[in-house]
Amino acid sequence: MTNSKSLPTANHQLPTHVAIIMDGNGRWAKDRGLNRTAGHEEGAKTVRKITSYCAKIGIRYLTLYAFSTENWNRPKLEVEFLMRLLEKYLKSELQTYRDNNIRFRAIGDLDKFSKNLQKAIYDVEEKTSHCTGLTQILALNYGSRDEITRAVNRALKDNKEITIDTINSYLDTAFAPDVDLVIRTSGEVRVSNFLLWQSAYAEYFFTKTLWPDFNEYELEDIISDFSKRERRFGGV
Numbered sequence: 001m002t003n004s005k006s007l008p009t010a011n012h013q014l015p016t017h018v019a020i021i022m023d024g025n026g027r028w029a030k031d032r033g034l035n036r037t038a039g040h041e042e043g044a045k046t047v048r049k050i051t052s053y054c055a056k057i058g059i060r061y062l063t064l065y066a067f068s069t070e071n072w073n074r075p076k077l078e079v080e081f082l083m084r085l086l087e088k089y090l091k092s093e094l095q096t097y098r099d100n101n102i103r104f105r106a107i108g109d110l111d112k113f114s115k116n117l118q119k120a121i122y123d124v125e126e127k128t129s130h131c132t133g134l135t136q137i138l139a140l141n142y143g144s145r146d147e148i149t150r151a152v153n154r155a156l157k158d159n160k161e162i163t164i165d166t167i168n169s170y171l172d173t174a175f176a177p178d179v180d181l182v183i184r185t186s187g188e189v190r191v192s193n194f195l196l197w198q199s200a201y202a203e204y205f206f207t208k209t210l211w212p213d214f215n216e217y218e219l220e221d222i223i224s225d226f227s228k229r230e231r232r233f234g235g236v
């Protein structure tokens with residue numbers, strides 16, 4: 001990892017769509033004797049930092065796994081805190097989106113969220129819909145199996161033949177290209193039901209760095225490594 005104090009600028013073959021499983025907030029807090037909520041707050045700062053960097057270097061799509069369909073099984077107080085943090089984040093980041101020409105989109109089944117949180121999500125989507133730079137996608141109450149099931153059911157309801165192209169067009173991410181690069185932080189080596197369809201030919205990188213400690217320099221190193229890989233998409 002570079003020790004340069006200046007912000008890196010990726011001079012490599014850039015992935016068009018980067019997806020990140022942001023893992024390790026709780027362990028980051030535990031290592032410091034803090035409540036798990038402190039880790040989530042610090043993780044939100046990393047979201048801002050990494051999103052701004054991706055916009056700066058020319059990444060077109062950045063999908064962040066923020067809350068999974070399985071995360072409802074966490075302690076009630078932690079889930080309630082995460083909902084408040086998400087609403088606070090969206091409201092506070094609107095100016096950051098505008099300043100960096102970032103469009104915000106959400107994927108997942110949003111119906112389970114409170115009306116206030118849904119309104120906050122839709123408001124930021126609408127107020128950044130004119131932005132033409134990076135599209136930041138937050139996966140919220142998201143699970144890939146759930147997404148594919150919902151896509152197939154919608155297609156059947158519309159009397160569509162089930163083909164690869166049909167499913168693509170009904171996915172939550174129909175507006176975005178397939179994922180090129182998937183990163184998971186914290187040392188865990190699994191995909192956790194994240195963008196399974198869209199990542200069929202993605203390159204995967206796993207880092208032991210906990211999400212709150214992940215930074216632009218490590219992302220730069222990963223992009224550099226990504227640019228050296230030969231992607232054959234099933235060919236030779």
